[in-house]
Amino acid sequence: MISWEEYIKSNILEFRRLFEKWSRSEKKILEENKSLFIESFNEPCQFVMVEFREPYPKCFIVLHSAEQKDIEILVLENMTFEVFSSNTLRKIKLLESLPRKEYEDLVNCIKEYALRVIDTGVSSSRVFKNSLIMMFPKDIRATGGKYGLSILKEALMKSEIHAIIRQKQKNEIKKTVDDLRRVETISDVIELRKQVSTITRRLETQVEQLDKRTEEQITSLRQLIGASEKFYELKFLVTDINRLKRQHISKEVFEAKVNELNTRIDSLGEIKEAYDEVLTQQNQFMKQQSEVMRQQSSFIKWIKYATILLPIAVVSVPVIEIISVLVRHYLGIS
Numbered sequence: 001m002i003s004w005e006e007y008i009k010s011n012i013l014e015f016r017r018l019f020e021k022w023s024r025s026e027k028k029i030l031e032e033n034k035s036l037f038i039e040s041f042n043e044p045c046q047f048v049m050v051e052f053r054e055p056y057p058k059c060f061i062v063l064h065s066a067e068q069k070d071i072e073i074l075v076l077e078n079m080t081f082e083v084f085s086s087n088t089l090r091k092i093k094l095l096e097s098l099p100r101k102e103y104e105d106l107v108n109c110i111k112e113y114a115l116r117v118i119d120t121g122v123s124s125s126r127v128f129k130n131s132l133i134m135m136f137p138k139d140i141r142a143t144g145g146k147y148g149l150s151i152l153k154e155a156l157m158k159s160e161i162h163a164i165i166r167q168k169q170k171n172e173i174k175k176t177v178d179d180l181r182r183v184e185t186i187s188d189v190i191e192l193r194k195q196v197s198t199i200t201r202r203l204e205t206q207v208e209q210l211d212k213r214t215e216e217q218i219t220s221l222r223q224l225i226g227a228s229e230k231f232y233e234l235k236f237l238v239t240d241i242n243r244l245k246r247q248h249i250s251k252e253v254f255e256a257k258v259n260e261l262n263t264r265i266d267s268l269g270e271i272k273e274a275y276d277e278v279l280t281q282q283n284q285f286m287k288q289q290s291e292v293m294r295q296q297s298s299f300i301k302w303i304k305y306a307t308i309l310l311p312i313a314v315v316s317v318p319v320i321e322i323i324s325v326l327v328r329h330y331l332g333i334s
Helices: 004-019 024-032 034-039 086-090 100-120 148-182 187-245 251-266 268-309 319-331
Strands: 046-052 058-063 072-079 124-127 131-136
Touching: 004 046, 004 072, 004 148, 024 034, 024 148, 034 124, 034 131, 034 148, 058 100, 086 100, 100 124, 100 131
Parallel strands: 046 072
Antiparallel strands: 046 058, 058 131, 124 131
16 A cells, blocks of 8 residues: 555645646635635645554644745654654644644644544544644555545535635625615615516516517527428529530420429519518517617616615626626515
8 A cells, every 4th residue: 555655645635736727716715815725735835643452543644834944844643642642742843833722723623523433434634823633544555545535525624615705695686785774765775676676577577579580580590491302403403404415315304494493483583482481580589689689788777776776785796697686586576
């Protein structure tokens, strides 16, 4: 089995590779939140791994000391839990940078969590101001695969970051709603709410109609394509008749070709009707789009008017979604 040093190093590097794929907003939250950074394996990062004898769990201590070398790893193998105390780790150079109080809390937490993990069989972790401890009931090298530690850590951290993003959005939305409620007795604002609700419904209706019109237009174009194929067949037929004129053929064959041409000519009327129908539908579609743009322009003017009246917070979700869903929900617009 791979050594603990090699396993920890490969998981540090794998976590950083996964981190590079994060979005800019996710990385920004990590940079602004120190406790989240402590949970990561980003540079600088040091590991102290304490391997207790069975049945006690495997303990990882993660540090981010700028005074120590990046990817510095120390493994304490075959450790007896019963004799483990603060003195066990006191002389470890990687832990010298920790404040004394945090060092004592960390040692006590290791003792407490080790017993908890044995009782529950569930992994545990805790973030301190400058360090992180993680405990696993089994050898994660065997249970989690080659990159089990980094994949688990990255998934947990992204979950925390997305929770922070959602909470920020909720707070901003709540602030907007609170601002609206504080001035909802003003007649202009009440009228504005009615106008926004009406225009929102009209926009939703227009979108549904546009979807339906688009589908009809596609169907008509498909029909026109079929008619166009008939037109090209007709051109080939006329060419065929001109060729027969120059050849010595029987009257019956020539008349049969002419009759076929007459039949195809009659179908030209159907082609023209299909083409006119498509043009009509296209004109209607353009008018429909023009109407939607006009309504959207009016809608935006109302939104600008609202932002002048009220200190509405700018949130990272679409304006129409806020107005048509959230404001209706919070303010009771049916």
